[in-house]
Amino acid sequence: xxxxxxxALKHELQEKLAENDFAIELIPEFIGQGSKMAVEEAxxxxxxxxxxxxxxxxxxxxxxxxxxxxxxxxxIPFLLNNIGEHVPNPRRFN
Numbered sequence: 515x516x517x518x519x520x521x522a523l524k525h526e527l528q529e530k531l532a533e534n535d536f537a538i539e540l541i542p543e544f545i546g547q548g549s550k551m552a553v554e555e556a557x558x559x560x561x562x563x564x565x566x567x568x569x570x571x572x573x574x575x576x577x578x579x580x581x582x583x584x585x586x587x588x589x590i591p592f593l594l595n596n597i598g599e600h601v602p603n604p605r606r607f608n
Contacts, residue, residue: 548573
């Protein structure tokens, strides 16, 4: 994720969660060009090893739609930052 996005996300989350005394930790995971295989490997690591509460990243809508079931299965929110090639069908995302 870009540094500006990371700073803004941290700022907003810390502001919203400060009253509940939660800490924010961002765990970056490199996905190269964002192929489905690279994204799935990263998600498996984030969910299985790091046991994250939410995932965000920049990737194509096509890959996002192909991996959406994984987030639904694990009940983990995914904040998609698409690369703008088309508007996805909202029914494909939970």
